[in-house]
Amino acid sequence: MLTSAKSHINYDRKNLDDRILLQLYKNMLKPRLIEEKMLILIRQGKVSKWFSGIGQEAISVGVTMALQTNEYILPMHRNLGVFTTREIPLHRLFSQWQGKANGFTKGRDRSFHFGTQDYHIVGMISHLGPQLGVADGIALASKLKNKGQVTAVFTGEGGTSEGDFHEALNVAAVWQLPVIFCIENNGYGLSTPTSEQYYCKDLADRGKGYGIDSFIFDGNNILEVYGKVLKLAESIRKRPRPILIEFKTFRMRGHEEASGTKYVPNELMAEWEVKDPITNYRNYLLNIGVLTAAKDEELRQAFKTEIDEALQVAGAEEAIVADESVELGDVYRHFEYQHVEPKSKPENIRFIDAISQGLRQSMQRHRDLVIMGQDIAEYGGVFKITEGFVEEFGNERVRNTPICESAIVETAMGLSIAGMKAVMEMQFADFVSSGFNPIVNYLAKSHYRWNEIADVVIRMPCGAGVAAGPFHSQTNEAWFTKTPGLKVVYPAFPYDAKGLLATAINDPNPVMYFEHKALYRSIRQDVPTDYYTIPFGKASLLKEGEAITIITYGAGVHWALDTLSNNEDVSADLIDLRTLQPLDTEAIYKSVKKTGRAIILQEDSMFGGIASDLSALIMENCFEYLDAPVKRVASMETPIPFINQLEEQYLAKGKFESALREVLEY
Known part of the structure; x- marks a missing residue:
């Protein structure tokens, strides 16, 4: 007692x-x-x-x-x-x-x-x-x-x-x-x-x-x-x-x-x-x-x-029976895509304007959407994408952040848990390394682990070609395409950039949204002025031909277009992937089975890049249709140099034409 x-x-x-x-x-x-x-x-x-x-x-x-x-x-x-x-x-x-x-x-x-x-x-x-x-x-x-x-x-x-x-x-x-x-x-x-x-x-x-x-x-x-x-x-x-x-x-x-x-x-x-x-x-x-x-x-x-x-x-409860379809089905929250067709007349705008316009219209559409990033408020961001946003939406929804990428990714996740939406701008995609852990270990795994959504879009200004050097030029999509639970979007045109951004913000899953800096002010296109969406996982067939399939995305699309315009005798399917996760394998296989040849162009360095996985997928699923080995074209295995002559040597752009001819002549 x-x-x-x-x-x-x-x-x-x-x-x-x-x-x-x-x-x-x-x-x-x-x-x-x-x-x-x-x-x-x-x-x-x-x-x-x-x-x-x-x-x-x-x-x-x-x-x-x-x-x-x-x-x-x-x-x-x-x-x-x-x-x-x-x-x-x-x-x-x-x-x-x-x-x-x-x-x-x-x-x-x-x-x-x-x-x-x-x-x-x-x-x-x-x-x-x-x-x-x-x-x-x-x-x-x-x-x-x-x-x-x-x-x-x-x-x-x-x-x-x-x-x-x-x-x-x-x-x-x-x-x-x-x-x-x-x-x-x-x-x-x-x-x-x-x-x-x-x-x-x-x-x-x-x-x-x-x-x-x-x-x-x-x-x-x-x-x-x-x-x-x-x-x-x-x-x-x-x-x-x-x-x-x-x-x-x-x-x-x-x-x-x-x-x-x-x-x-x-x-x-x-x-x-x-x-x-x-x-x-x-x-x-x-x-x-x-x-x-x-x-x-x-x-x-x-x-x-x-x-x-x-x-x-x-103790009386039955042990879990492993079911592959159940496991794969829970990596992402089911997203009921709602297609919104544009109704307005288009206007000719730059890539950067399309991003800004899409972000602004999503802010108007989703009253619970908060955007965060370094210098994005009154200053409008280093690329001026959010210029004027504070005047329309206020500082509560357009938030300057301290220089702490990890905590802001986490804050975005907290907003999602509390029922809101978040868009975070990495000032440069290179800086994502400072916020890498919560992206790949928290955002990516939350739905699979305990059925929690991560309604977060991380905007990633990326890419070389602007003489920005090793810390402001990476295109690091391969860090994320291999991480189950993340979606990865990489548009090449203003029309796609705007529609895919709207879909990314609607999607309750975490989305890494890559925006190539060299395209911001160099690429123009007629784009509807009103709100519209584009589905994920649907590649765009930009050109049709019989001799070879060219697969690329981002700036690589424009490099390929330039090469084809200088080689009018080449009859090629040109596929712009647009999204890397989910990936439109159906479009890839259909084209390769038709042409019998495939070349994959990426700006990233070769080893461990997405081109390697694409090549393996083609070899595993289209081998009997191939008339030549699948060719990968990528940038040099070095960090990205600053000075123009070194950067031009580094980039895959200058290697593509000869590689294309090599596959055609095999």
């Missing part, structure tokens, strides 16, 4: 009633008992991996109870209390951890790597940092819609070393976003102690550098966590702004169970063991008469029964 004992934590109930005091205890006790059960199951091999939050329950529970149920929380590995306090049915949690279909990821991701819109929880990814910027986006949506809601996001002391942490804090500060950044400082990042992780005394001090109010709370004191976060959340709802909280706590188990804790000094474990948040709070409640030993035992037995029954339900 339990008896009252001394509490090693100083509690102050202030004006909290007995009901709240007891609920806080129940909400901490439940995840503790689940964890104790999990430790047994992992030893039995019934759970593959476990990240224990034992000793940290007060943080998860206190923060979650301080927020309203319709406010988003972005938890981490050790925040089981977030999920249970939000009252997710236990059998679904157990199904998730066992890789069953009734979990939240259909067996595709494990443990706490999931989210659920039903409970306003957004799951983490192993890279940790990106969820901080995603919280910015969710908070931005709340602020734009005047919802008066708070977003809470968790990270560990190790995660504060990542660049995403600093970028997210800076964006939240500049835009005064209603985010509570929660640092669970539990002493170790896997085995790395805090002394090897950061040099400052307190991580809360980092908030000062960004102009953010920051606090240090005792992460093991449930009343301090709940009471103070409750007041802060109420304040933030009235006056939106970011807050940084460092919760001092300790990790009583290994990073995950297989790691163990041998690297932790015994005296440190003993010091924190007496600060256990549940034992101390239970003793406090016993001492003030809110809890009795009998009531405590009753609660424990009820939770254990609930846990056992939920485990039986999850």
Whole structure:
């Protein structure tokens, strides 16, 4: 039988009633008992991996109870209390951890790597940092819609070393976003102690550098966590702004169970063991008469029964049967393309004007669309595509961003989670490397992992031919065409650029939209002045012939057209792919089977480019129709040089004519 004992934590109930005091205890006790059960199951091999939050329950529970149920929380590995306090049915949690279909990821991701819109929880990814910027986006949506809601996001002391942490804090500060950044400082990042992780005394001090109010709370004191976060959340709802909280706590188990804790000094474990948040709070409640030993035992037995029954339900669930069509079908959210035919008379405009016009008309059509990028507001962007947009749509929807590509990609994802649309401009496609991780690991995988859309378009001004050198000239589409979950668009003409951009913004999937800088002001075409769409996955057959199939996209289309105009004796099908993912393989195969020869032209360097995959597809599907080997033509295997004579030597443009003749003469 339990008896009252001394509490090693100083509690102050202030004006909290007995009901709240007891609920806080129940909400901490439940995840503790689940964890104790999990430790047994992992030893039995019934759970593959476990990240224990034992000793940290007060943080998860206190923060979650301080927020309203319709406010988003972005938890981490050790925040089981977030999920249970939000009252997710236990059998679904157990199904998730066992890789069953009734979990939240259909067996595709494990443990706490999931989210659920039903409970306003957004799951983490192993890279940790990106969820901080995603919280910015969710908070931005709340602020734009005047919802008066708070977003809470968790990270560990190790995660504060990542660049995403600093970028997210800076964006939240500049835009005064209603985010509570929660640092669970539990002493170790896997085995790395805090002394090897950061040099400052307190991580809360980092908030000062960004102009953010920051606090240090005792992460093991449930009343301090709940009471103070409750007041802060109420304040933030009235006056939106970011807050940084460092919760001092300790990790009583290994990073995950297989790691163990041998690297932790015994005296440190003993010091924190007496600060256990549940034992101390239970003793406090016993001492003030809110809890009795009998009531405590009753609660424990009820939770254990609930846990056992939920485990039986999850255990009885059939194992997932692998189905290739199901897996492939969930990589992208189904998009019901709606064709809009232009009705207006065309006007002759430049490629860049078509992009601007398409973006403007989409902004008019989608009131929940926000565009973000460096210098895109009053300045109009470095290419002046968004010139005049601020006057029409305002600074809330046309947002200058700090120079932090990663956080802005993440913010765009957060806007999507909150039900809005986002277009982000990479000032140059080369700069996408600074935002690469959230694109390929967050945007691309979210629908497959937990059925969440990434309604984000990333505009990519790209390409050489303008003497911009190695850092402003790349055409890096191959980084993304190989990433399942992304769509890749690469138009060559103003008409296509405008219609495909409209479709990209309508599509709920993430789209990498490439715009060749050398085409911006050099290519003109008659383009309807009103809004219209063009479907993805439909190539354009620009010329028809019998001798050879030319396959290309972007600037390569114009290089091929110039070559054919200088070689009128060449009878060729010229295919402009327009979209690289999805790819119009039907048009490619049909043409190659007719002509018996194929040449693929890309501006990117050869190895690992999309031309290699196209060549392989043709060889695998059209081999018996070929009269010559498939030829690839690409730029040199070097970075892109600056000075004109070197750039001209680099580009595939100068090699295409001879390569074309070589295939024809084979």
